[in-house]
Amino acid sequence: MNDDKHISNQDIVLEIKDLHKSFGDNHVLNGFNLTLHQGENLVIMGKSGSGKSVMIKCLVGLMEADSGSISVMHNDITALDQRALDILRADIGFLFQGSALYDSMTVRENLEFPLRRHSKKNDNHTNTETLVIEALDNVGLKDAIDLMPSELSGGMQKRVALARALILKPKIMLYDEPTSGLDPITAKEIILLMQDIQNTYGTSSLIITHDVDCARVISDRMLLLIDGKDYVLGTFSELSKQEDPKIKAFFKQ
Amino acid sequence: MSGLHHIKAQLDSFLIEIGDISYFSARFFKEAFKRPFEFKEFLNQCYNMGNKSLMLVGITGFIIGLVLTLQTRPTLMEFGAVSWIPSMVSISIVREIGPILTALVCAGRIGSGIGAELGSMRVTEQIDAMEVSGTNPFKFLVVTRVLAVTLMLPLLVIIGDAIALFGSFLVENAKGNVSFILYFNQVFDALKFGDIMPATIKSLFFGLAIGLVGCYKGYYCEKGTAGVGRAANSAVVFASLLLFIIDFIAVFVTDIFFDL
Numbered sequence: 001m002n003d004d005k006h007i008s009n010q011d012i013v014l015e016i017k018d019l020h021k022s023f024g025d026n027h028v029l030n031g032f033n034l035t036l037h038q039g040e041n042l043v044i045m046g047k048s049g050s051g052k053s054v055m056i057k058c059l060v061g062l063m064e065a066d067s068g069s070i071s072v073m074h075n076d077i078t079a080l081d082q083r084a085l086d087i088l089r090a091d092i093g094f095l096f097q098g099s100a101l102y103d104s105m106t107v108r109e110n111l112e113f114p115l116r117r118h119s120k121k122n123d124n125h126t127n128t129e130t131l132v133i134e135a136l137d138n139v140g141l142k143d144a145i146d147l148m149p150s151e152l153s154g155g156m157q158k159r160v161a162l163a164r165a166l167i168l169k170p171k172i173m174l175y176d177e178p179t180s181g182l183d184p185i186t187a188k189e190i191i192l193l194m195q196d197i198q199n200t201y202g203t204s205s206l207i208i209t210h211d212v213d214c215a216r217v218i219s220d221r222m223l224l225l226i227d228g229k230d231y232v233l234g235t236f237s238e239l240s241k242q243e244d245p246k247i248k249a250f251f252k253q
Numbered sequence: 254m255s256g257l258h259h260i261k262a263q264l265d266s267f268l269i270e271i272g273d274i275s276y277f278s279a280r281f282f283k284e285a286f287k288r289p290f291e292f293k294e295f296l297n298q299c300y301n302m303g304n305k306s307l308m309l310v311g312i313t314g315f316i317i318g319l320v321l322t323l324q325t326r327p328t329l330m331e332f333g334a335v336s337w338i339p340s341m342v343s344i345s346i347v348r349e350i351g352p353i354l355t356a357l358v359c360a361g362r363i364g365s366g367i368g369a370e371l372g373s374m375r376v377t378e379q380i381d382a383m384e385v386s387g388t389n390p391f392k393f394l395v396v397t398r399v400l401a402v403t404l405m406l407p408l409l410v411i412i413g414d415a416i417a418l419f420g421s422f423l424v425e426n427a428k429g430n431v432s433f434i435l436y437f438n439q440v441f442d443a444l445k446f447g448d449i450m451p452a453t454i455k456s457l458f459f460g461l462a463i464g465l466v467g468c469y470k471g472y473y474c475e476k477g478t479a480g481v482g483r484a485a486n487s488a489v490v491f492a493s494l495l496l497f498i499i500d501f502i503a504v505f506v507t508d509i510f511f512d513l
Contacts, residue, residue, distance in 0.1 A: 062381050086387040100382035104370070114386040 011038035012071075013172055013204045014059070019068035021054055028054050030228035032068070034206075036172070041198060041205045043215045043236075045250050046225030052208045053097070055225070056174055059206075060092055061085050073171065090118045093165035093173040093203070097180055099157040101149040101164070108132055108145045111164050118168055135163040138200075139193060155186035159193065166197060173197070175207040179214050191217050212251060224250060277469045281399055284392050291397050298401035302363050306409055313358050314413035317350060318342070318420025326428060335429060339436050340443035342421045347444055351414040352452050353500055356406065356459035360492040363402055364467040368488030371395075371471025372481040380472070395472060399464035406460030407453050447511035455503040459496055466492040 014036035021029040028051035036042050046052045057063040059070055061077055070077045075088055101110050111132045136142045139159040149157055158178065165173065178194065179187035191214050198205060198218075209215055215222055216236050224231045224239070226246055232239060240251045321342055329335050371394060374380050383390040418440060425431040470488040474480045 057381070060385050062384060082389075086389075089385055089387045092385070094382070094385045096378045096382055098377055100378040102379055102382070103373075103377075113383075113388070117387045 012036070013038050013073055014206065015069075015071040016055070016059070017069045017071075019055065019058065019070065020066045021051065021058060021063070022066055028228055029058075029065070029068075032225065032228060033230050034223060036204050036206055038204055039198075039202050041207060041218050041220045043207045043209060043219035043222045044225055045209060045215060045222060048210075050225050051228055052225055053176055056094075056176055056206070056208055059174065060089060060094060086117075090114075090168050091171045093168070093170035095158075095161055095165050095173070095175045095178055097177045099149075099154075099161040101157055101161055103149045105149075106145070107136070107141070107147050107149070107152075107160050110149070110160060111135055111167055114164065114168055131167060135167045136160070138166070138197070139163045155182055155189065158182065158186075158190055162190070162193060162197070166201070169201060171203060173203045173205040175205060175209070177209055177211075178207065179209065179211045187211065187214065194218060273473070274465065274469050277472075278465050280391065281396060281465060281468075284389070285396050285400065287392070289392075291393050294393055295397040295401055298397050299405055302359075302398075302401050303405035303408060306359060306362055306405070307412065309358055309362055310355050310409045310413045311416045313354060314351065314415075314417035315420040317354060318346065318417035318422075319424055321345070321350070321417075322421040322424040326424070336439075338421070338425060338429075339431075339439035343418055343440040343443050344448060346417045346421075347414050347448050347452055349452075349500075349504075351417060352410050352456050352459065353496065355410045355413040356456065356463065356496050357493060359402070359406055359409065359460075360463050360489055360496060364463045364488045364492045365485040367398055367402075367464065367467030368471040368474075369481055369485035371468060372474030372484035375472065375474045376476060376478070376481055391472075395468040398468055399461065402464035402467075403457055403460035406463070407456040410452070410456040447507070451503065451507040451511060455500065455507075458499050458503065462495045462499055463492045466495060 012035050014034070016032060016034040019029050019032040020027070032051070032055060034042070034044075034055075044052055044055075054063060058065045059072070059077070061080075065078065072088060073091060075084070077085060077088065080088065101107075102113065105113065112128055115128050115131060132145070133142060136145055139162055141156060141159050141163070144152060144156060144160065149160070152160065162178075173194075175194065178190055182190060194205070194207075195218060197203065205218075207214070207218060219236050221233060222236055222239050223233045224247060232242070232244075232247055239247055242248065322338060325341065326335065326338065329338060329341075371380070374394070380390045380394070383393060418437075422431070422433060422436045425436055426433070467488040470484040470491070474484040
């Protein structure tokens, strides 16, 4: 989409070098590398079980990598203590594949939860209520504020999860299969919402997806994860023209 | 030979689980005294576990009091010892039946509830989401729940005991025309410090066991809906077994320190 966007090496917000992760004899990541620049949308595609979700979980410290380095906004997350990691996490928004809304809390409480945890970050804001309403308004769900997650459709849950991920105005957004399980129309709405967010907040986004349409619309660059490695990197138009059968397989849809 | 291997594998897995639960328990004690304290969630859990278990514990206690009195009355009548009923029922309820039955009821209601809730949160990545939002999920979910059940269980036991004794009084009143004051005078004459205190301390440990086992099973739940079911089920089974072991140890220790 933004093939001509200027990308310099100075504005790297996220960098993974030589990442390895195994589960017993199953070597999921075998020297994976990645760089994400300021304001960029980087799409990662890979087959199911190729380690995309493992990689993204290593990125936020939910999983410990066997070896390699992960730098988020120039902080080596493997070297951070828990407190420093929690502070850094306020700058990272994470949209989970299944939305992961707290089902014992209302939509309002779901959005208030990260705000209360990082109250210092919001000292300058008027109050929690205003921020919650503003975040819900951004995703078009202001009226759902007092509903429980179980009362929402899949698409609405995704929107609320997106509002929750964005409420702290993160610098980096991580999307784990944002359109999975949604019908094509709702999926398109979510993609447009992600674009709006990127334009409004200028966040850098790492998007894991199987959805070629999503990749076509939203990606500045694409990376294919094959055999636990960063197999190829390029723009959507570059990769879609490649003759390599391993790459072609991703675009045959 | 394969049978021996099977037994060895089961023993290994049992010992590993004991080790994991011990580590989980040690982590609970470590995190429980560290800031920040999640008071709001703790109070919320106290309400959920205490108030919402009250009806079940009350009904169970009431029926036990009625049944115990109805069942023992004919035998005691044969020996002309009907007047001993308040003493006998109160001691057996306060020392043993009240705490263990309330704990078993709570293991079923609270233990399985915690196992299923945390298990479902693990499976649907809610625990991961909590961690990513900068919250320590162990502190928010586990510490609050274990503390709440530890504190609520002795209270439920006391209420359950009182309702059981009231049930027993109703039978005595109906069958033997015993007045409320006479019945409860005999009850309080029979009960000693050595009956009430060990039972209360024992209840704290029952609560701790139910909370820790429920949280452990849910927190480390296997993936999928079957995993959630297994977590809830094994939380009840393992906690119930643990309750009897704790009860045995408690009776043994009480026998040493109090003149029973």
